Amino acid sequence: MMLRIALSELRYMFKSPQTIVSFAVFFLFTYFAMASNNVQIGAGGNVNVNSPFALTQTFLIMNVFAIFSVPAFMANALLKDIDHKFDGILFSTPITKADYLFGRFLGGFAALVVALLGIPLGSLVGTFMPWVDPETLAPTNLGHYFTIYFGFVLPSILTMASIIYAVAVMSRSIMYSYLTVMALLILYLVGFRLLNGPEYREITALLDPFMLRTFTEFTRYWTAVERNTTIISYEDVILTNRILWIGVAAVFVTLSFLLFSFRSAAKQPKQKKDTTNSAQQALAKTIELGVRGTPSWGRSTAIQQFLLRTKFEIMSVFKSLPFIIIILFSVFLTITSLISRNVGYGLDAFPVTRLMVQAIQGGLSLGMIVLLIFYSADIIWRERTSKFNEIIDAMPAPNWVFVVSKLLALAAVLISIILLGIIMSVLVQLASGYSSLEISLYLHRGLFHFAIAPILTAVLCCFVQVLSKNRFLGMLIMVVYFLSTIILFQFGFEHPLYQYASGINPQLTDMNGSGRFIEGDYWVLAYWAAFAVLLLMLTYVFWNRGTLQPLKFRLRNISAFKKLSFALPAFAAFAAMIGTGAYVFYNTNILNDYVTADDTEKQAVEYEKRFRQYADLPMPRTTDINIDVDIYPYKRRVEARSTQILENKTDTNISTVHMVFPPNAKVVSVDLSGANLTSFDEDFNYHIFDLATPMVPGEKRTLKFETLIQQQGFAHARNSVTLVRNGTFINDGEIAPYIGFFPGGMMSDRNTRREYGLEPLPRTPKLEDASQHGNNYLRQDSDFVTFETTVSTVKGQTVVAPGYLQKDWVEGNRHYFSYKMDAPILNFYSYLSAEYEVVRDAYEGVDIEVFHHKPHTYNVGRMIESVKDSIAYFNKAFSPYQHKQLRILEFPSYRTFAQAFPNTVPYSEGIGFIADVAGDDSIDLPYYVTAHEVAHQWWAHQVMSANTQGGTMLVETLAQYGALLVMEQKYGKDQIRKFLKYELDRYLSGRAGDPEGELPLYRVENQQYIHYRKGSVIMYALKDYVGEDVVNRSLQRLVNLRGFQSTPYALSTDLLSILKEEAGPEYHGLIEDFFEKITIFDVKLDKSQVEELEDGRFKVLLNVEVAKVYADAEGNETEADFDIAVDIGLFSKSPAAEGFGADDVILLEKRYVTEAESVIEIIVDKKPVFAGIDPYNKLVDRNSNDNLATVENSKTVEALAGD
């Protein structure tokens, strides 16, 4: 019987739209994910798009979306009889409860499983599309699709199905089932956002019902090879997770069974006792009968009706359950987003109002979309849903009263949510003791500006609902609309003039506020507001009173526009739309080029096609730079005039000189002495000069040019963030030419290149490529140059460039500054202009200055201290500081990095300036970043590396090393261990995402996860193994050998050979493991036991396992002998514990452990509580949590030793 019910349910479901729709949606989703190059889930780099890893990831993500389908199957299976009032008949038939309940469950679930087959099938079909890059595909393995879908996706769906089924049984309401879905989803999102740190990884992996985190955790450090070949299996955390959730499913299914009854409970009427009945009757007698009222008609009546309706609609929303749920979860989301202001290394930023405003928008946007979709339907269809429409519609209130009050109610609801967000923000600020609230920023960006787009969308929602046949169709249309806004963008449809209620990203910073970015945004919003007025008028015209008329019929109402009272506003709105639209178009397409992301790719391809042929021509190099720059921050304009000396440093004659000016620069004039401009390509600013008489080796020529850059009006995207009113930050790359073919103009992403039929570009020339040993990796058209500049800006701003200030003067409303560098520098300079406050200090003859935005005083002291500590340490450890000054300059957080120019460090407000380094245990981010940048004055500006593999190791890895030295000196070893834990994690996670494969450190090709993250870990371990003095002595020798050298520049092998000499032969293997190979260690303390000896000392036995593998670029591993010494430690307190110090170390020494599994015996005076192998995680170890364990007491140490 149960099976018969299940089968009939399945048959019924097959015929119903939800099966077809769900299947179609999921099929299309995964099909596009597979077939489109713009959407990629799980793949990328060397990981194939149909690898088990990518498939699992795709399926599991779809699994989350799939829960939206669950109620349509599970709740529907149960509730359709009740909805159709068929329950009375059905439930009185002689079927058993179990048959009915489980039959329907099975039938609904089977149909759901079939509908979701769209997920694997879409993926599968996608791989056969002819345009899918075959390089990214592995041979089809149907088994993978089968195993992943049935093995890993289905259990999650079963869990969700059983929960929803139970809710449907309890509530007997489809709506509650959907609300449960929403609640679960938001709870899921919020919960995992709260538990986001690395410390929560294990628990989230265990708890994730969709297994996404479980999967991430399980495969966290998987290499490309593993991702391509290995399918996850039921073990470890995956097994526990599945058991947990299958258990939950079982509980809910049982619960449904227990709670279900064919009889619906009779509702107990909640009647108050009629004690007052007689009183009521007495009162009723006093009432005058027969008064029917005299209606009055006029404007004031209509307004009173309008106010009444508006209030009524708003209260209806406020009092409804879904609204309360949405509010609760929005509050939850917002608070999470308000309190998670992570700026890295576990630090939060101060709750500045800008971050609060951004957090409100992040926290509310999901709730707003749900609210718009759901409540537009609810409000528009309120009368029809409650079947009160015939009474209301026959009432003598004009149409506009209903249309406008409903829309206004929706807007009021949106605004009230935003206000709630603002109130929460202020509370968060006050609670964290932050009192400089920027109320005007809240009102402008938090409320007014933020509310516009949702309100415009509300108009669209209402319009769609009024036109739809039923509210579900309207909701579906809106869902499709919201999805389309994302998808269209992905496919290159970016223009705001056809993306409803879109705008132009009005970025917000502390230094520059909304800047002029918001102007363009307001123009676009004005355009859409005018359009919305038209929509609103159409909504009014199509408003349907009484019986729902077909659309064709209602279209006749458009004749209302014949009336002047209608035509005039419509015409005005239309004119406003045309006017603002034209102005936007003028700005985005005429003043600026409308360039989409796809266009940019095509341009790069074209550039390569036209000019790469010139890449190897001999070119002269810049040797002297004299440049005058005028900055007009309000006009967002920069003018540059320069005289530069070019020298033929080659040993051949040069008869043509090529130069590429920056793409956005207008070249006002350019003149190379003794040369004629023979070719000028306007598209790429590519100039070719023919020399009347060739430049002989050693000959110098003068290059004069004038350039101009300006942000004209506004573009649809990618507006200049370097030219802004307060916080202009430009560098040489925006105003000065590159001599010769500029390789950076080519497209580098190898997958995109393949799409255009281009061979992959080497990321970096090979280490052995001697032709590059005389080129530095910053730019290959110059070496060390002399530098002199006069720069002006508006009065009231300070502008800073590399060099020492010679003089400054004011002329009119311009402030001039003249800077000159006393020794040659790299051809790498910048200008920053803003209304700065300056904090000055000095240390051993070096002037220290921090130019900062006035309110950002929080960490200036830490920065200055870091500069002092760094200069002191590096002077001693490496070589003397080459400048007499070091300046830190804050710039707006449009970009978040810090960068080291000669004696000048631009530093984004977004990273160090507002970081809240509150606790004693926190990592001092401003101190670290400053130290890193100061170290670059040595490792970049003293020793520059050649344009080959390993170049960034000498620059970035050594800067990290410098920062580690000063941090350890100031904060101690514990802080460093904490810091390195982050670094190790980021290195290991970075490995699989590398598009071209990993390389050993000494061949790093500008791979950040290697030169920063692995670099930190390796340098600290190296220092530990060979001693700091050995490392520092080697670095001194490197400065002596290659400092300020361009013939040749330094190579990573230079450092390695010095290191090997200094460290001695016993460390050669170690240095090779660290630098020349990709070496992964795996050490583990299996167990440890202690026994008190008769002499009062303690004998400790440690069972340890050690392994070492070498990995290749894709992550294929080969076992190697574990031939290095490793730390063995015994402690009276866990090194991870708070307040752990040197006193807690009983023993820490390096020992050789050559066997894969061995037992170490140690006798110590003090009884250890914790023991560990490599306890401080100095080695690159993928499982660094099993290095430490508590020591067990044992009487039977002998037995242990024997096993």
Next chain:
Amino acid sequence: MSDCRSEAAKTKKEGKLAMLSIQSLTHTYPNGVQALKNVNLEIPKGMFGLLGPNGAGKSSLMRTLATLQQPTHGQLMFGDVDVLKEPDAIRRLLGYLPQDFGVYPRGSAYDLLDHLAVLKGITNGKERKQVVEGLLVQTNLFKDRKKKLATFSGGMRQRFGIAQALIGDPQLIIVDEPTAGLDPEERNRFHNLLSEIGEDVVVILSTHIVDDVADLCPNMAILANGEIISKGTPSDLIGDIEGRIWKKVIDKSELDDHKLRFNVISSHLTVGKISVRVNAAENPGEGFETASADLEDVYFSAISESRKNGTQDVDADGNNAAAA
């Protein structure tokens, strides 16, 4: 409204002033079903009964009169107001009780009635209070006025519907199946209320209960299959068939045979036997006795007549339509 009476006088018929004039009203649904076929009616002041079986098009006609549905074509005049062109003007004169309605899930009877009174243009708060309270008393809902409407029983809800239709002294009252779900006491109360006001205004009472019309309406029409098949005063209509109605009590088994051979207009079960009534000019014999005609006979005669005229798709069965 006084000046429109002279207008209406032009359409004088049967000695009364026609206030509401329906001319060649036709409505076809998008799926092709013709709900109303060329309906012409002149409705004077006072109670007007519209009788018809289920699905005859009564509600379509009511909704059209209440501005809730645009007919395919035709003309509707109330006095000198064109109902179709000036819906807002007619709504100000209208009190409408739909056949089947729900209520907002929140709000008490008092609150919602007050809300509707504002929409009906009663803007003076004090006056509105009087109106609302008075109507609550008259519909016997006063003691329940603070209860949520959504918890009301069907009968209470129906009474609420009646109360709201009376707000603002409407000149045109359209009540669609008003007594459905009312117990006999409430039905009486409602009839009294209607007849009180029914003298000065147009009240259109749509029903399939013949007694309602017989009790209340000086004028009536019968609608079947979208067409007016009979109209006039009840007494005239009864007079028309007086002497043509014959009755007989037969066995159940004889029914089919009788239906074939005689013009059977209705049949009732009476204590295991069946009493049939036949419309015929002369005594059909076979034991038929003469019976005095009543409105029910008028109704069934008309229906059965229209059915014979090829309107076979009316599915109402005459057997016990008057069971209420």
